[in-house]
Ligand code: AHM
């Protein structure tokens with residue numbers, strides 16, 4: 001295995017000794033070190049991950065200067081689901097599409113912001129082996145109020161022959177066929193977390209060198225946590241099992257003698273990230289308004305399900321494993337219960353009784 005490291009030497013004024021050494025592993029170095037774990041064309045796949053990292057850095061820059069650049073607010077258009085598109089949604093979408101198009105490793109993209117599959121029509125991309133499903137800016141209701149938002153992505157190997165025109169069959173693969181998935185959280189710092197099926201690793205953007213640096217190697221979600229992330233405004237139309245579980249969370253008959261805490265940001269990436277680090281459960285069941293749940297399978301639930309499973313957690317629709325669903329629509333919605341293994345297990349037990 002290659003062992004590439006950037007060694008930064010800081011001048012005297014930053015250090016007690018004359019020279020101090022900081023070893024960091026950048027995302028680019030890590031991808032190359034780990035590319036042998038990928039069973040498919042390694043160099044191309046590494047370049048694709050690198051392109052996503054570049055798009056993430058660019059979106060991070062736009063998110064950070066959003067207020068200054070007057071790009072907050074509505075773009076004046078709607079996406080396929082009839083939701084207002086925020087200006088930053090549109091900017092982020094264009095940035096990722098542009099980055100992946102130029103990179104040449106992807107033949108088609110599915111995005112929350114586009115009704116149809118985006119076919120990248122160029123001789124180079126036609127020969128590409130991968131497709132990407134993404135939510136360029138998740139948690140968009142939080143954009144205008146300076147609360148954490150994120151980008152979510154998943155990568156599949158196409159099933160149509162290389163060189164031919166890609167079609168929806170390339171996307172309608174169950175999540176268990178995913179090659180990689182990840183998210184970027186634009187929070188107090190910007191982090192990129194991803195998996196290729198060999199554990200989960202997190203990288204924090206160091207603005208001083210403009211690189212994602214490995215900060216959270218081999219992330220594992222605790223089997224139990226003390227927080228639940230659920231929009232309790234929907235409790236009246238929730239399945240009985242969810243009502244019972246939330247009621248149980250609020251009781252004090254636990255080893256800690258106190259109820260669990262409710263933590264719901266309204267940005268799934270941010271809620272998921274906290275639960276991944278601290279333990280917890282994220283719940284988005286069917287509601288009166290969204291009888292199939294609100295969150296989209298291909299670019300919201302599947303990538304998070306892959307990550308949480310790789311970290312030792314569980315992701316279920318209440319009717320089975322998220323990753324086993326064969327999609328039939330790019331914007332298909334599913335209920336989701338995911339997070340710490342024991343918490344999700346308890347909720348599923350109540351749903352099935
Ligand atoms: P979005 O992709 O349009 O931002 O919608 C997805 C978001 C999730 O990030 C979040 O968990 C959920 O919608 C919040 O929905 P609600 O306000 O119904 O609780």
Ligand code: MG
Nearest residue numbers: 135137138139
């Ligand atoms: Mg979203």
